Amino acid sequence: MFLVLILCSTNILFSRTKNETQKKVAILTQKATNLMKSERFEESLILSRQALGSAVILKDNNLIALNYNTIAANFDELGEFEKALFYYKKAIIYANKTTNSHLKNWLYNNLGNIHCFNKKEYNKGIYYYKKSLAYSTKIGDSSEIFLTKFNITWAYFDIRKFDLGLPYLNYINKYQEKNSDKSTLVILNMLNGMYQSHINNSKKATFYFEKAIKLGQEDKDKTDLSYAHQEYSFFLFKIKKFKKAYENLNAYNKITNELKNEEKLKKLNVLGINLEIDEYKREIDHIKTEYKTSHQLLLEKQSKNRLISIAIISALLLVIVFSYLYFQNIQLKQKNKLKEIESKIQENIITASVNGQEMERKRIASFLHDNISALLSSAALHLTVFSSKNDTNSEEITKTKSILIQTHYKIRDLSHQLLPSLLARFGLFYALNDLCESNSNSSIHFDYSTNVNNETRYNEEYEMKMYFIVSELLNNIIKHSKANKAKINLKEIDSHLHISVKDNGIGFEINNYQTIEGFGLNQIKARINTMGGKFRIISSTNNGTTIKIIAPIEYKT
Incomplete structure (x- = not known):
């Protein structure tokens, strides 16, 4: 390397x-x-x-x-x-x-x-x-x-x-005798082989490439050995020794795949994700069905009560008055119950939707990194092999290779944006610390503090939920608050995670926050409610904003 x-x-x-x-x-x-x-x-x-x-x-x-x-x-x-x-x-x-x-x-x-x-x-x-x-x-x-x-x-x-x-x-x-080790000698012989191939000295090129491969096999450095096989295959295609070229190309592909497999994280269980999403959908459908049935029964009962009221109105005025008050009271209770059911439905829909989005982000990130990126790399490699085999260096092929390489890196960056690798590798606290540092600049500074050890790990899904909630709150500060300072504090108290996000921005009237476009505070509140937590906003015009969250911790099992 x-x-x-x-x-x-x-x-x-x-x-x-x-x-x-x-x-x-x-x-x-x-x-x-x-x-x-x-x-x-x-x-x-x-x-x-x-x-x-x-x-x-x-x-x-x-x-x-x-x-x-x-x-x-x-x-x-x-x-x-x-x-x-x-x-x-x-x-x-x-x-x-x-x-x-x-x-x-x-x-x-x-x-x-x-x-x-x-x-x-x-x-x-x-x-x-x-x-x-x-x-x-x-x-x-x-x-x-x-x-x-x-x-x-x-x-x-x-x-x-x-x-x-x-x-x-x-x-x-x-x-090289004074400064080289085995790893350096592998690449040095490969470089000499590449130059001898360039000046068409096939005998010396073969000698250097085969020496590089032999040293690489002895040193057992898969990366250096893979480069040696790759460059040797290019040279062999150039001199039309196609069988041996393909052998070295296959050796390169095999070693490269081994390296990828060694570094590859455990793939997502796509079937499991789909089943979980289906379960959320079935739960939402069940709640909607209960709501519709309850609403229909209420309408039928109200209709029947009106007929009874009309039948007895000519007989007893007092009974009519009491009956009217009684059924009005029932109706009020039913309406309140319907509102609670409707609110619960909305919260479950929001939670299921966001959870589905997060799982989809995770799946897409894995798919981009493990499949699309690998295919682009393979396409670039085969294009290179094609160029060597046909002894051509046309501008179109060069540009195509460049585009494939650029696309490969853009897809890799996109996969990291969809699912931060620090979150999966090191956990919530380290990822949030890095998030605050990376978002800090000359316009705004995010001060991060916690009484929890950065090595502490929770349930993977719980860490993902809390990371994206805090990330959304930080985005709101950057986009809307006009603040130049913000503080993020996390505490673990009695198996609950206490999060405080405070800025010195322009603030807003709390009674109007439901109507403000883009804040997503209702969605965050709904998610915290479904987790059995608490969500509180403290803000007023020109006095900054403080958001406090208390959520029960879901530990790793």
């Missing part, structure tokens, strides 16, 4: 510490980095965020940048490349306020990785690699120079600009 530069030197980390507090924060930062390298991402993110908070209080730009880099690297390893890009850029802002050339070198290299190998924006990626190279050259670190030139070579060769990449290839070939 491409080479990610991360913090690994304790001496460099402590070079800027001035007192005991800074040393403690630096140690915490190092622990977070070590956890990330051990693939303990959740623990790493928790520690790095703690260290970041302390670094901000200390106003230590170096430690702030280091912790942003660790957070970004965690998301990078988790495949959350947009989040990784966001935090790498934050790290760059603070790193540029320091003289830490090592850190700037790491950050620009990692930005290059994101743009080249994830977003397929090679021009941007190579630009960042060259900035990284400038800093590694400035500090005279031969290993970092080697790694950066290694990445530049791969980036140029990946877009088939071999002449531009050749000077960097010559350099890494010259110094």
Whole structure:
């Protein structure tokens, strides 16, 4: 894989510490980095965020940048490349306020990785690699120079600009004995094979590709081995050795599928979701039927009572008066009962509809990620193979491949928007903390606080309900409140989750909130009611708004 530069030197980390507090924060930062390298991402993110908070209080730009880099690297390893890009850029802002050339070198290299190998924006990626190279050259670190030139070579060769990449290839070939490990040697031999294929030296190309595959099999790094098989298959198609080319292409597909299966989350039980939705529909139909029957019986009873009243009106006026009052009282009670039934129907319809939407979002997100995205990747691959096989590089095919790749990443981003991966992976509290941070900007700041440990997990469906309720409340603040500050507080008291969302915006008259378009407060209130919780709004014009929610917790079973 491409080479990610991360913090690994304790001496460099402590070079800027001035007192005991800074040393403690630096140690915490190092622990977070070590956890990330051990693939303990959740623990790493928790520690790095703690260290970041302390670094901000200390106003230590170096430690702030280091912790942003660790957070970004965690998301990078988790495949959350947009989040990784966001935090790498934050790290760059603070790193540029320091003289830490090592850190700037790491950050620009990692930005290059994101743009080249994830977003397929090679021009941007190579630009960042060259900035990284400038800093590694400035500090005279031969290993970092080697790694950066290694990445530049791969980036140029990946877009088939071999002449531009050749000077960097010559350099890494010259110094590979001092700086290479087995993983690096697999890709280095692959790059040499690609260049020899470019200059039509079939004998040397075959030698380098087969050496890369052999080293990859020994090293057991599936990712590097898959790249070697893929590039070797392209070369074999070029020299018309189709049988062997297909063997290597099949090996690439097999390894790629294994990698996907290792990272793939458990698929949704689509049949189970459909059955649950059907159950909601049957419940709603049952309530509607009960309502219609009750209403019809009431009308029939009222008609019968009117006939009795008419029959006795000429005999006893007093009886008529009492009868009239009696039946009016019955009618009032029935109307009140009908209103309660109607209200209950509306609440159940809203809840069933929203639950269905959330489950559909979950299903669609999984479908987009696991099926459509995979099909687009496969289409791009087959198009590449077709191009190699027919020895053609037409503009239309190049544009088609580019469109397929762009569509692949847009679909992946859409699936993450439909169902935040942080919610499923780390839980409600970590996802809400990230939601507040990502929505904060120069116009509005969301302050998040809780007395609950971020590692606490509840029932999956319960976490999804509460996440989207809070997300809707935050959207209302952004769209309608004109606030510049908002506070979100969560507490766990006696098996109930207490949520408070407060802003300093323009507020509104509570009696009119039912008529305000787009707020969705009635829907949220209905959902909380069906959960057996409480929903309260405190607001007035020009005095901000506070919304309080108390919902019984549904723990994991």
